[in-house]
Amino acid sequence: xxxxxxxxxxxxxxxxxxxxxxxxxxxxxxxxxxxxxxxxxxxxxxxxxxxxxxxxxxxxxxxxxxxxxxxxxxxxxxxxxxxxxxxxxxxxxxxxxxxxxxxxxxxxxxxxxxxxxxxxxxxxxxxxxxxxxxxxxxxxxxxxxxxxxxxxxxxxxxxxxxxxxxxxxxxxxxxxxxxxxxxxxxxxxxxxxxxxxxxxxxxxxxxxxxxxxxxxxxxxxxx
Amino acid sequence: xxxxxxxxxxxxxxxxxxxxxxxxxxxxxxxxxxxxxxxxxxxxxxxxxxxxxxxxxxxxxxxxxxxxxxxxxxxxxxxxxxxxxxxxxxxxxxxxxxxxxxxxxxxxxxxxxxxxxxxxxxxxxxxxxxxxxxxxxxxxxxxxxxxxxxxxxxxxxxxxxxxxxxxxxxxxxxxxxxxxxxxxxxxxxxxxxxxxxxxxxxxx
Numbered sequence: 395x396x397x398x399x400x401x402x403x404x405x406x407x408x409x410x411x412x413x414x415x416x417x418x419x420x421x422x423x424x425x426x427x428x429x430x431x432x433x434x435x436x437x438x439x440x441x442x443x444x445x446x447x448x449x450x451x452x453x454x455x456x457x458x459x460x461x462x463x464x465x466x467x468x469x470x471x472x473x474x475x476x477x478x479x480x481x482x483x484x485x486x487x488x489x490x491x492x493x494x495x496x497x498x499x500x501x502x503x504x505x506x507x508x509x510x511x512x513x514x515x516x517x518x519x520x521x522x523x524x525x526x527x528x529x530x531x532x533x534x535x536x537x538x539x540x541x542x543x544x545x546x547x548x549x550x551x552x553x554x555x556x557x558x559x560x561x562x563x564x565x566x567x568x569x570x571x572x573x574x575x576x577x578x579x580x581x582x583x584x585x586x587x588x589x590x591x592x593x594x595x596x597x598x599x600x601x602x603x604x605x606x607x608x609x610x611x612x613x614x615x616x617x
Numbered sequence: 618x619x620x621x622x623x624x625x626x627x628x629x630x631x632x633x634x635x636x637x638x639x640x641x642x643x644x645x646x647x648x649x650x651x652x653x654x655x656x657x658x659x660x661x662x663x664x665x666x667x668x669x670x671x672x673x674x675x676x677x678x679x680x681x682x683x684x685x686x687x688x689x690x691x692x693x694x695x696x697x698x699x700x701x702x703x704x705x706x707x708x709x710x711x712x713x714x715x716x717x718x719x720x721x722x723x724x725x726x727x728x729x730x731x732x733x734x735x736x737x738x739x740x741x742x743x744x745x746x747x748x749x750x751x752x753x754x755x756x757x758x759x760x761x762x763x764x765x766x767x768x769x770x771x772x773x774x775x776x777x778x779x780x781x782x783x784x785x786x787x788x789x790x791x792x793x794x795x796x797x798x799x800x801x802x803x804x805x806x807x808x809x810x811x812x813x814x815x816x817x818x819x820x821x
Contacts, residue, residue: 401715405704412703412745473697476668477761480688481716 398483399491406495420457420500421507427453428511439516446515447525447576451569453511454504454529458536459561461500463554465492465544466612475612485609493541493604501533521576524586528575528593535568535597538604545611568596618680619643620687620769620800625674627657627664634660638674640817644768644798647791647811651804652819658804659696661819662771665802666693691769692717698758702747706733706757709746710764717765725766732763737786752778759787770794772803
C-alpha cells in the first residue's frame, strides 16, 4: 500500500516537472499580481506597508487557482482515472497524494518567493515572517478546497473559470484568518496566535474533509 | 473463481443500455462481445470494471478466498490508453505495476522492461509516450496486462491500431492467459482468434 502511494507521488512530481512551467508559471503570475498592485495604489509607502499582507494573500490565492483545472482533468481524459479506480488503493488516498504533490509543486514555491515580493511592498522583517508563516499553513487549505472545485468540473472541457467561481467563495474564511495572522502585530502575541491557530485548524479540517468530497465528485463525474 | 453476472441493468442518461444481462465465466473462459455502435459493449465492460453503477442486478466474483469486488481482480483496458505522454513507456508501466499490485499475491507478474520486451517495444522503453505512434501507444497500454497479475481481463477493442504482428502477439498473450486459468471479456468489431470463446451479441 505504501509502495503504491509512493509510486503515485513520484509520478505526480515527474509529470509536474516534465510538463513544464507549473511552478514557475504560478510564481511569475504571483510576481505580476504583486507588482501591479503598487501601480494601482500609488506611491504611498505607509499605505502599501499596511495593505501589503492582504495584497500578498490575494495574489497567492489567485495564483493557486492556476493549474487547478488540470489537477484531475488530465487523468480523466487519458483514462488514467479509470484504471486508478480499479486499484486496491482507496480513491480518497490517491486524491490526498495528488493534492500533496500539487501543493508541493505549485503552492510551496509561492510561499518561498512571498518574502521576496513582500520586500517590494514595503514590508519589514517581522511582517515578512508573519506573511510567510501564514501562507505556509494556509496554502494547504487553498489547494484542498481548490481540488473540490477541480473534481466537480472534471468532465467539463472549459471548467477553468467555473473552478474560480466555485472555489473563491469557499476560500473566504482562509483569506480572512490568513490576512489577520499576517497583518497582526507581533508585539501582541495573542493577536497573532489566535488567527494563526484558526488558520491551522482550517487547513487540518480541509485535510480531513476535502479528500472525501473530491473522491465523491470524481466517482460521480466518471460516470 | 468464477465471474457471475446476473440480471444486470445499466442506464446511461436515463436510457436503458443493458437490461436483464446474465452470464457466468469460469477460469479459462473468454467472452467476445459484439454488436453495433451504441449497443452497450463499452458500457458492459465499464460496469464490470466497477466504473458504472448498476441500476439492477449483480456482478460477483464467486469462489475467491476473500469477497472481492470485480474491479480489484480485473484489468480494464479501455479506449483511452491511460498513459501519460510526458513519461516514458517504462515509467508509465512501472507506475501501473505499483498501483495495480495486489495484496493477495497470486501469480508473479513481469517487470516493466520484460513486459515491454514481450510486446516488442524494448527499444522504445525510454522514449516519452508522446513520440510513439498510435499503435505503439496501444501496445504500451496492453503491456499493462502483464505487469500486474490479475485474473480477469476486460478489453475494449484491443486490436484497434495494432499491426498484424502485434495482433498475433496479443492473441498469443490472450491464449496464454486463458491457459493459465484467466478470464477474458473483450468487446470487438473485428475477429479475435480465440478458439472455443463464447459470443455475446448485444442489440439496441
